[in-house]
Amino acid sequence: MKLHYKPGACSMASHIILNELGISFELDKTDTDAGTTEAGADFRKISPNGYVPALVTDDGEIITENPAVLQYLADQSPDAGLAPRNGTLERTRLQETLNFISSELHKSFGPFFSGTELDDAARKKAEAGVGLRVAHIERSLEDGRTFLLGDTFTVADAYAFVVLNWAGFVGVSLDAHPKTQAYVTRIAARPASIKAMVSEGIMEQAA
Ligand SMILES: N[C@@H](CCC(=O)N[C@@H](CS)C(=O)NCC(=O)O)C(=O)O
The missing domain is CATH 1.20.1050.10 (Glutathione S-transferase Yfyf (Class Pi); Chain A, domain 2)
Incomplete structure (x- = not known):
């Protein structure tokens, strides 16, 4: 997984959760004004609204919006208990x-x-x-x-x-x-x- 982030921005919540989960992930620092990333990607193609967080899953899906990204991450390791079970x-x-x-x-x-x-x-x-x-x-x-x-x-x-x-x-x-x-x-x-x-x-x- 790869997390597009800006230092100290709301994307840091997903960064914290990735650390809590102890799973392997990549970070790509993003300049939302320029629409570029440290790894050289065109960020506007990744996140059409131009903001972080944007999570690229191992299957290449792109997930944006904090509540969605955070719940997706929690659901990758349900036993970690970072979100209650769906449907409750x-x-x-x-x-x-x-x-x-x-x-x-x-x-x-x-x-x-x-x-x-x-x-x-x-x-x-x-x-x-x-x-x-x-x-x-x-x-x-x-x-x-x-x-x-x-x-x-x-x-x-x-x-x-x-x-x-x-x-x-x-x-x-x-x-x-x-x-x-x-x-x-x-x-x-x-x-x-x-x-x-x-x-x-x-x-x-x-x-
Ligand atoms: N609705 C979005 C808002 C995300 C958001 O506000 N991201 C800010 C950082 S906290 C951002 O990237 N701002 C840069 C910009 O809009 O150019 C979400 O909940 O994920």
Whole structure:
């Protein structure tokens, strides 16, 4: 399998999951602006919408969209337990959570990555948008659970972690959401997360 990624972008969730699964895979760093990849591919032919992640399976199928890529990866090794079995209510809960992360939490960070400098009013509005979505994550963790769906780490945690971790990069404080802060720290400490962050160059290798 080959994962097209951009350092620290949402594609890092799939990178973390590939590490969690311990299966062999290739990475191809992608320049979405230029539409090229480090390996020399024309990325627009791989991902017509021009964004990462794009996963090329061993059969040459191309899968895009975070919720689909993540569930595909989890289903490659069902015994790893990174997604509940298909057809169960628990799987529907996972899909509910992945869709929330994708269409609400992830998108709330959009203004910070728009390439346009935010004036005070725009920044305040964007921060409020993120805060509203993080408040939902905080409520999900209110009962003291370790992960978003309970006591088991799933693909949703990898995706939520990557997106929540952007808060630090764009200077949005998570202080009002202490359970979420502790959750981010917890997922960041997983060996699979550290390995992905070091490999993508957004974290230094510990001495
Ligand atoms: N709907 C897509 C959105 C993916 C997305 O927003 N990817 C960003 C990185 S986090 C990207 O590649 N942006 C570059 C661009 O749009 O040129 C998904 O959920 O996979």
